[in-house]
Amino acid sequence: MSKPEVTTTRLDDAARAGWLYYVAGNTQDEIAAKLGISRQSAQRMVSLAVSEGLVKVRLDHPIARCLDLAEQLKQRFGLKMAEVVPTDPGSTSTTLGVADAAAAEMTRWLKSETPIVLGIGTGRTLKAAIELLSPIECPQHKVVSLTGNIAPDGSAAFYNVIFNIADKIKARSFPMPLPVIASSPEERELLHSQAMIRPVLELSAQATVAFVGIGDLSEEAPLFIDGFISREELLALRQAGGVCEIVGRAFDRNGVPLKGLTNDRVASAHIPSRDTAMVIAIAKGPKKLPGIEAALKGSLINGLITDEATAETLLAG
Amino acid sequence: MSKPEVTTTRLDDAARAGWLYYVAGNTQDEIAAKLGISRQSAQRMVSLAVSEGLVKVRLDHPIARCLDLAEQLKQRFGLKMAEVVPTDPGSTSTTLGVADAAAAEMTRWLKSETPIVLGIGTGRTLKAAIELLSPIECPQHKVVSLTGNIAPDGSAAFYNVIFNIADKIKARSFPMPLPVIASSPEERELLHSQAMIRPVLELSAQATVAFVGIGDLSEEAPLFIDGFISREELLALRQAGGVCEIVGRAFDRNGVPLKGLTNDRVASAHIPSRDTAMVIAIAKGPKKLPGIEAALKGSLINGLITDEATAETLLAG
C-alpha cells in the first residue's frame, strides 16, 4: 500500500483528541483517560491530527504577516537573516521601525560573549539605529568603520557613526580617518597604504557582521546631498546604470559595481565577504527599492532589515 | 477596562514568539536564543500570546458524530442552524467549545459585505464568545444590544457585551442605556418612550441575526447572582413555572413567557422575530437543559450552538 490511507473513524478520533488537546486544553494523559486509551495512543492521535492538517493555527497579529514575509525573503533571495517590521502607512520616515529592529539585531550580536568584529557602514538609517541602541558594555568586541569619516570640507562626516556606536557599547573602535571619496585613484592608494589605515582595512575584511545602509542615486542621493559627490558625478553614475550605493560604492541594477567614475576613488573598505560575515542591509521605502533589489541580485548582502510594504514589493517583483 | 493592559511592544514580542513557536515550530529554547531572552521569558511570551488570544487553533474536521447530532437537532426542532461541539467529559466550564463555535459563527455573519444588524444578548457564554472573536473591521454593520446595560447599583452590567463586540469589530453600536429590569411597568414604559431608546428598540426588531444566551432559574440563576432580581422574585418566577430566561424575560417549560412578575418590568427588547431574523442561542450543560428545551418548544430560537452531551439529551427527551 503506497498511501498512508487513514480510515475515517481514525481521523475522527484524531480530531476529537486534537480538539480536547488544543481547544479544551487537556493534557495527553487526561485525553487518554477520557478516551480510554493509553497516553501514547493519545499522543499519537494528537500528532496525527496535526500531521493530517486537521489543526490549523493562526496568529491574530500584524506581526505574524511580517514574520511570514521575512521567511519568504530568506527563501527567495537566499538570505541568512531577514527581518520585516510593520509599515506605518502614514509615516514617510525612512528609519521608523527598521532602526529599532536594527538596534535590536545589533544588540543580539553584541550580547555574544565571544569577541566579534562589527563592521559599520554609514547613513541616516544607521545613525538612527545607533541612537536607539541601548548602552551595553562590550569591551570584548571591536567595531570598525567601513567608510571614511572626513567630509569634503574637512569636517567629520555627519552620518559616520563609528564614534556614536563605540561610545554606546564601550568597545574598541576603529575609525577610518579618510575622506569618503579621494580626489584620485592614486590618492586612494596612497591613503590606503598608510600605516594607520591598513590595519583598519584588514580588520574590516575580518568582520563577523556588518551593518550597512543602502543609498539611492536619485536627485536626493545622500552621497550628493552630503556633498561627497558633485551633481555631474551623480549624473554620470546614473548614466552608467547606477541605481544604488553601499558604503559609497555604486552598483547597477544587478548589483554589479560600476567600472570607473567615482568608484575608482571610493576610499571605503570593501563590503566584507558574505562567506565569512553576515552583511545586513537596513533599508526600506520605494526610493530604496531598486537599490535593495540590486543588493539582493548581486548577493552583496545576506541579511536584510526592511518593512512590510517594501518586502511585499520585493517579493512581488 | 479593568484588564491587565499589556503594552503594544510586549504583545508584539508575544506574537513573534507565538509565531516562532506555532508556525515555525521552534522550541522555546530556540526562540529564546533568537530573541535574545531567557528560555523562561520565551515561555512566558508564548503563553502570553495564547492567553491574549493571539493564537487561534481551528480544527478542520467535521467530527462525524457532532455533525450528525447537529443535523438531527435541525430536523427535530425545525432549526435553521445548529452546531454541536465535542464535549470535554471532565470540564465543568459552561463556555468551553461553544464560545469558540459562537465566535466562528459570528465571524461568518460579519464577513458579509451587505450590511447586517447584529443583535446581542447578554451573559457569560456570550462574553466568552466575544472575547474569542478575532478583530475584524466591519463598519458596514450595526450591532444592537437587546438588553439594558445598567446594573441595579448603577454600574455597567458586567455581562453586557455590546461595547466589547463593538470595539472588536469596529461597527456602529447601539447600547441600551437602561436598567435591565425597571422598578415598575410604568417606569419601563417611560424609559422605552425616551427618544434615545426608541430607535434602539426599533433597530433591534430589524436584526438580521441575534446571538443570545439562555439563563437558568436555579439558585445560581445569573439574573439573581448578578443582582438583577431578588431571591423572592426568583422564587416567584420558579413558582409560576419559569424554567429559563432569555434577555431577562422568563419563560415556562413550553417557552411561553410568564405573565406578570418581573416580566412586566423587563426593559429588554423583544427577541427578534424568527421569521425575519436568525436567533441563535448559545448554551450547553445540564443546568441549561430545561431552558434550551423551552426555547425549542416555544420556537423562541431558530439556531442553536451547544455541545455533544447536551445535544444527545435534547434528542433523547
Add this chain to the structure above:
DNA sequence: TTGTGGTATGGGCAAATACTCACACAACGG
C-alpha cells in the same frame, strides 16, 4: 499449525515545557 510481514501498543527515557518561588526594580503613596 507455524512462519511472516505489517501494524498498533505501551514502557521507558530524554527533551521540552509549565509552574513556583524568590528577588530586583520601578512606580506610587504616605
Add this chain to the structure above:
DNA sequence: CCGTTGTGTGAGTATTTGCCCATACCACAA
C-alpha cells in the same frame, strides 16, 4: 524619604511531551 505594591526576571523543579524500541496483535499463506 521610606515602605508598599505590582511587574518582570531567572533559577530550580515538577510535569508533560516526543520518540525509540520491544512486544503484542492480526491476517494470511505455507
